[in-house]
Amino acid sequence: MKDILKLAFVLFLICAIVAGVLGGVDWITRDRIREYQTAKSNAAKAAVMPVDLPEGEELYKELDLKALGLDTSLNVNGQKIKILSVSEAANGAGWVVETEFSGAQGTLVMMVGVSRQLRCTGISITQHSETSGLGANAASTAEVGKTFRAQFIGADENVQLKKAGGTIDALSGATITSRSVTNATAAAIRFVEALQAAN
Amino acid sequence: MNFKKQLKEGVITNNPILVQQLGMCATMAITTSLFNGVGMGLSVLIILTCCNVAVSAVRKFIPDQIRLAIFVVIIAGFVTIVDLLLQAFIPALSESLGVFIPLIVVNCIIIGRAEAFCQKNPVGPSFVDGITQGLGYTVVLIVMCLIREFLGSGRFGGGLIDVTEGFRFTLDGTGSGVQLFDSQYGASILTLPVGGFLTLGFIFAAMQAALKKAARNKAEYGDAEEEEDEDE
Amino acid sequence: MSVTEYISIAIGAILINNFIFSQFLGCCPFLGCSSKVETASGMGLAVVFVMGLASAICYVVNEFILVPLGLAFLKTLAFILVIAALVQFVEMFLKKAVPSLYSALGIYLPLITTNCAVLGVVLLNVQNGYDFLGSVIYGITGGVGFLLAIVLFASVRERIRYAEYPECFEGFPICLVSAGLVALAFMGFSGMKIF
Numbered sequence: 001m002k003d004i005l006k007l008a009f010v011l012f013l014i015c016a017i018v019a020g021v022l023g024g025v026d027w028i029t030r031d032r033i034r035e036y037q038t039a040k041s042n043a044a045k046a047a048v049m050p051v052d053l054p055e056g057e058e059l060y061k062e063l064d065l066k067a068l069g070l071d072t073s074l075n076v077n078g079q080k081i082k083i084l085s086v087s088e089a090a091n092g093a094g095w096v097v098e099t100e101f102s103g104a105q106g107t108l109v110m111m112v113g114v115s116r117q118l119r120c121t122g123i124s125i126t127q128h129s130e131t132s133g134l135g136a137n138a139a140s141t142a143e144v145g146k147t148f149r150a151q152f153i154g155a156d157e158n159v160q161l162k163k164a165g166g167t168i169d170a171l172s173g174a175t176i177t178s179r180s181v182t183n184a185t186a187a188a189i190r191f192v193e194a195l196q197a198a199n
Numbered sequence: 200m201n202f203k204k205q206l207k208e209g210v211i212t213n214n215p216i217l218v219q220q221l222g223m224c225a226t227m228a229i230t231t232s233l234f235n236g237v238g239m240g241l242s243v244l245i246i247l248t249c250c251n252v253a254v255s256a257v258r259k260f261i262p263d264q265i266r267l268a269i270f271v272v273i274i275a276g277f278v279t280i281v282d283l284l285l286q287a288f289i290p291a292l293s294e295s296l297g298v299f300i301p302l303i304v305v306n307c308i309i310i311g312r313a314e315a316f317c318q319k320n321p322v323g324p325s326f327v328d329g330i331t332q333g334l335g336y337t338v339v340l341i342v343m344c345l346i347r348e349f350l351g352s353g354r355f356g357g358g359l360i361d362v363t364e365g366f367r368f369t370l371d372g373t374g375s376g377v378q379l380f381d382s383q384y385g386a387s388i389l390t391l392p393v394g395g396f397l398t399l400g401f402i403f404a405a406m407q408a409a410l411k412k413a414a415r416n417k418a419e420y421g422d423a424e425e426e427e428d429e430d431e
Numbered sequence: 432m433s434v435t436e437y438i439s440i441a442i443g444a445i446l447i448n449n450f451i452f453s454q455f456l457g458c459c460p461f462l463g464c465s466s467k468v469e470t471a472s473g474m475g476l477a478v479v480f481v482m483g484l485a486s487a488i489c490y491v492v493n494e495f496i497l498v499p500l501g502l503a504f505l506k507t508l509a510f511i512l513v514i515a516a517l518v519q520f521v522e523m524f525l526k527k528a529v530p531s532l533y534s535a536l537g538i539y540l541p542l543i544t545t546n547c548a549v550l551g552v553v554l555l556n557v558q559n560g561y562d563f564l565g566s567v568i569y570g571i572t573g574g575v576g577f578l579l580a581i582v583l584f585a586s587v588r589e590r591i592r593y594a595e596y597p598e599c600f601e602g603f604p605i606c607l608v609s610a611g612l613v614a615l616a617f618m619g620f621s622g623m624k625i626f
Binding site: 220221222223225227228268271272275276279283297298301305306307388391392393395396399400401403405407411 | 452453454455456457458459462504505507508511512515544545547550551554555558597598599600604605606607608610611612614615618
């Protein structure tokens with residue numbers, strides 16, 4: 001019995017020391033991690049809907065999805081698109097919608113800027129696991145990715161791939177990714193349409 | 200303390216991946232760009248060295264029955280520290296490695312070295328062991344990355360080297376890498392999970408051939424290079 | 432979460448994002464315990480069991496202890512301890528209560544503590560923000576995916592014995608290459624859309 005108590009004490013002591021050290025490290029890193037996350041989400045939003053306001057002001061106001069009471073799961077051309085968040089640009093130019101949907105390999109998360117006139121102002125893929133050299137081009141910073149994403153600027157809620165009679169050129173070898181990105185853009189615009197109608 | 204001997208053991212004759220067959224999951228999962236490979240390798244090296252020193256420092260006070268539990272707690276502690284520091288200071292790496300950073304806890308290399316080496320040896324050799332074994336691990340990761348990146352997408356040093364505005368190193372993972380040939384001619388299968396298994400298999404085979412050759416000291420084994428393309 | 436979401440978690444974990452072939456979690460036991468179909472299925476079943484239980488317990492630990500106390504940074508440490516204790520406890524329980532099951536799974540249980548699929552699944556549950564039922568479903572089906580992979584691979588491996596390959600591929604390398612080919616087959620599921 002005495003042995004077990006001793007063992008438990010040693011284990012407890014080591015756990016306590018480790019937890020204490022971790023607490024210290026967490027305290028040091030916490031603010032930086034949070035700062036980085038805000039900066040990152042602002043940068044993704046700025047890429048699709050730039051807001052010109054002086055440094056330090058809140059550029060985007062995130063709306064409470066639950067309080068809006070809108071349907072956050074949309075169906076576009078048979079694909080399910082989930083709305084993760086929606087923020088309003090502080091200068092009133094429009095909204096940034098964060099969408100989640102499945103591509104060719106896994107889940108993609110994409111920011112879509114939507115203007116008051118219900119036109120897409122830009123898209124930016126923040127998370128994906130598409131095939132490198134094919135679907136991954138949709139998110140790439142190289143020319144091929146920029147050209148692909150630029151096509152969506154000005155698109156409306158009925159945006160389609162050329163194959164389906166629309167205007168968007170699919171990435172070569174990555175029709176599934178291109179189609180799902182197109183559907184998600186349409187979904188974001190439809191969501192903002194519902195948002196405007198509700199107000 | 201024989202640094203040279205330990206270095207040779209860690210990198211070649213007792214390489215953690217190729218000879219001890221430890222820690223394979225991360226090796227195959229994250230070796231898609233040089234940035235990931237170097238980041239993961241160095242993280243493991245640092246954690247391994249810290250754990251080795253810590254375990255060897257407290258080895259006399261640990262009751263034998265619960266030593267494994269204590270090792271795990273110590274390892275988890277260091278892993279979390281590295282995880283938090285990466286999130287704060289090299290967030291791109293932390294995002295790109297994702298769940299594989301916390302999973303270093305169950306990377307058999309670390310607990311394996313603690314059990315096999317550090318609880319029997321003083322701090323000095325354990326420290327060296329951590330560095331040499333970590334180097335052995337990093338070298339294999341880098342070789343995997345180079346092969347998969349080059350044959351898979353024709354690139355070299357993705358994420359780590361940026362050539363868009365002159366040659367420079369980047370730490371934020373945005374580097375374009377050096378495009379050696381157009382990515383559409385690459386065997387993009389090698390950048391997929393399948394490629395991880397195949398590449399590691401071929402490197403393993405090359406290593407076995409090389410070790411056998413060294414053992415026999417005969418030249419009849421000729422070419423031991425990996426030739427992935429033949430497989431497809 | 433809706434029923435369709437649960438179904439899509441399940442199918443995703445078993446086929447599309449199979450733990451071994453597309454996420455590389457649990458490769459060590461996968462390669463180590465797959466020389467015979469019998470041992471492979473024993474290991475696989477033990478993993479299903481532990482992954483389901485660990486997902487449930489770690490969800491509770493995370494949601495009701497770590498998050499309210501602001502200790503989310505301790506989750507790796509807490510989860511690995513929970514898993515280690517759980518494995519130990521399951522082993523003792525099976526030994527007393529269900530000896531037949533123990534004799535089948537017993538020797539695999541201690542190995543599971545260091546199986547990264549188990550720690551991986553509980554970390555991914557938190558990362559993906561699954562609720563309780565979602566976590567348990569992801570845990571169990573992730574385990575089923577592991578079971579499927581390891582049994583399939585073990586049967587492939589039993590045939591390697593009769594194959595001819597270069598001498599330097601003896602042992603581990605040929606296993607890795609054939610695992611790669613099985614993974615290639617699993618890639619066929621990757622374009623699959625669920626709902």
